[in-house]
Amino acid sequence: MSNSELDRVIVRPVDEYNQKLVAYVHPPNWVNPQPADSYDLVVIGAGTAGLVVAAGAAGLGLGLKVALIEKHLMGGDCLNVGCVPSKTIIRSSRVVGEIWNGKNLGINIPSQIDIDFPAVMARMRRIRADISHHDSAERFASLGVDVFLGSGKFASSDIVEVAGKTLKFKKAVIATGARATKPAIIGIEQAGYLTNETVFSLIQRPEKLAVIGGGPIGCELAQAFRRLGSEVVLIHSGSHLLNKEDNDAAQVVQQTLIKEGIRLVLNAKVEEVVTVTEGKRLYFSTNGYRDSVTVDEILVGAGRSPNVEGLNLEAVGVKYDKRRGVEVNDYLQTTNPKIYAAGDICMDWKFTHAADAAARIVIKNTLFSPFGLGRSKLSSLVMPWVTYTDPEIAHVGLYESQDVETIKIPFSSVDRAIADAQEDGFLKIHHKKGSDEIVGATIVATHAGEMISEITTAIVNKIGLNKLSNVIHPYPTQAEAIKKAADTYRRTLLTPRTKKLLGFLTKFS
Ligand SMILES: Cc1cc2nc3c(=O)[nH]c(=O)nc-3n(C[C@H](O)[C@H](O)[C@H](O)COP(=O)(O)OP(=O)(O)OC[C@H]3O[C@@H](n4cnc5c(N)ncnc54)[C@H](O)[C@@H]3O)c2cc1C
Numbered sequence: 001m002s003n004s005e006l007d008r009v010i011v012r013p014v015d016e017y018n019q020k021l022v023a024y025v026h027p028p029n030w031v032n033p034q035p036a037d038s039y040d041l042v043v044i045g046a047g048t049a050g051l052v053v054a055a056g057a058a059g060l061g062l063g064l065k066v067a068l069i070e071k072h073l074m075g076g077d078c079l080n081v082g083c084v085p086s087k088t089i090i091r092s093s094r095v096v097g098e099i100w101n102g103k104n105l106g107i108n109i110p111s112q113i114d115i116d117f118p119a120v121m122a123r124m125r126r127i128r129a130d131i132s133h134h135d136s137a138e139r140f141a142s143l144g145v146d147v148f149l150g151s152g153k154f155a156s157s158d159i160v161e162v163a164g165k166t167l168k169f170k171k172a173v174i175a176t177g178a179r180a181t182k183p184a185i186i187g188i189e190q191a192g193y194l195t196n197e198t199v200f201s202l203i204q205r206p207e208k209l210a211v212i213g214g215g216p217i218g219c220e221l222a223q224a225f226r227r228l229g230s231e232v233v234l235i236h237s238g239s240h241l242l243n244k245e246d247n248d249a250a251q252v253v254q255q256t257l258i259k260e261g262i263r264l265v266l267n268a269k270v271e272e273v274v275t276v277t278e279g280k281r282l283y284f285s286t287n288g289y290r291d292s293v294t295v296d297e298i299l300v301g302a303g304r305s306p307n308v309e310g311l312n313l314e315a316v317g318v319k320y321d322k323r324r325g326v327e328v329n330d331y332l333q334t335t336n337p338k339i340y341a342a343g344d345i346c347m348d349w350k351f352t353h354a355a356d357a358a359a360r361i362v363i364k365n366t367l368f369s370p371f372g373l374g375r376s377k378l379s380s381l382v383m384p385w386v387t388y389t390d391p392e393i394a395h396v397g398l399y400e401s402q403d404v405e406t407i408k409i410p411f412s413s414v415d416r417a418i419a420d421a422q423e424d425g426f427l428k429i430h431h432k433k434g435s436d437e438i439v440g441a442t443i444v445a446t447h448a449g450e451m452i453s454e455i456t457t458a459i460v461n462k463i464g465l466n467k468l469s470n471v472i473h474p475y476p477t478q479a480e481a482i483k484k485a486a487d488t489y490r491r492t493l494l495t496p497r498t499k500k501l502l503g504f505l506t507k508f509s
């Protein structure tokens, strides 16, 4: 009997796209291979972290034996219920944002925009299915990885069990990711709610949507659904949205969401959810007042919980915390030196590119660091990230503080942003006091994510503001903001003495 007959995976709606997706990332007819006598690496979880470890190790052509175990959908959150579906529907919602902005651009827009929500979701499912072959069981098998579908768990210090098979390992990697944290709200389980695992299965637009949690998931999806035609109330426990971001940046996004008609409830505690004839009624308190709102659907984006359950970590001496995940040192080694971890299961940076970068560290440290020599450290990474609201917030490195100097360029002073009617936002670059060394940046702009890599490159390669100001940036581009910041820094170097010297030179030129 194939493993999948025991544990058939269904992605709703069951249409041609989702069937194609499942055929790639959890094929119903998959037969788990006969295990090798011993594996150099056994990887549990085939999300970004697990896939990168497995492909990287097997793809080196060194004949390493690698096993990869996935209980649900290969590709993990990113492909199936995270980055890919969210960014795809955000793309459709941005068209609506552009149309709303049309009146500022001399385009008269009809008062009623016809949004075909089922078509938006179908496009997302088609794209997700079309790119899923990259993460497919078949592709990984063709790379030389033994792919096992089923739930993996440790049986002893060198054995992992999956679907009745026993895999002996020299080293193992835990890459089981995280899931949406269940909200502790009375009545919400009975009323039912969406998370990132179910929201992308919608085929009809919820006319009224409550989003609980004003982090990246809540803000990205609240804006997308609002633009796609839902009436949205965003309920957040903090005093402002996106509390992990630069305050000024979060304010720009917050004001945009309000301007676009999202009802924002801050400092809120949702006390109870009750099912009524009109839908789901949420009772919440905010700033001493009690209020309620009735909606068709509730979407929860209130943080992530690591998938530590069922792995039998106690048996192999791997310490973990139910909230923070598997404990690792800077080399991504767990408290069992033969077992490593990567990705959302063990890291505060819960991003696909962070999982990818961590996976590369794990390959190096598990396979190419004899006696621990030459190991790579997580703390050596320079990690950028982007929240894909419109405008986007992109960040890397340190924040504004008394320890750094900050240069701020508003996009209202950048010609291309003015021409684009995209002036809401700014660039802040932080550099060391008394030096041009860049230590961090935040960009708020429609395509901030496309600009942050220039600054990340500068930080990684220690290219200071002096050198950046010599880099020609095409006119007119929004990235010119970076050049403007570098030029602003250069001007701060002009002391009265250097000015005098320059004046002297011009006289003889
Ligand atoms: C809505 C949303 C949008 C996001 N957008 C972005 C974005 O735009 N950019 C970005 O960088 N990041 C984004 N992220 C975060 C990103 O998806 C995660 O950081 C990334 O997927 C983490 O990868 P991972 O491999 O650590 O874990 P996961 O992707 O969660 O993969 C873990 C895998 O392990 C499997 N597994 C668990 N337990 C077992 C077991 N016992 N046996 C076998 N298999 C098991 C799971 O089924 C899963 O497939 C988003 C997340 C969400 C939820």
Ligand SMILES: NC(=O)c1ccc[n+]([C@@H]2O[C@H](COP(=O)([O-])OP(=O)(O)OC[C@H]3O[C@@H](n4cnc5c(N)ncnc54)[C@H](O)[C@@H]3O)[C@@H](O)[C@H]2O)c1
Residues within 6 Å of the ligand: 183, 184, 212, 213, 214, 215, 216, 217, 218, 220, 235, 236, 237, 238, 242, 243, 268, 269, 270, 301, 302, 303, 304, 349, 350, 351, 385, 386, 387, 388
């Ligand atoms: N663009 C991206 O890279 C991207 C997009 C989405 C998610 N992610 C990743 O996924 C992770 C999880 O995102 P998230 O938004 O779920 O989590 P989060 O923890 O970043 O934000 C959730 C917010 O919800 C609030 N909250 C928690 N419980 C609440 C309640 N009961 N009522 C009201 N508010 C409540 C919290 O104060 C918090 O600020 C992020 O940390 C991020 O790393 C990344």
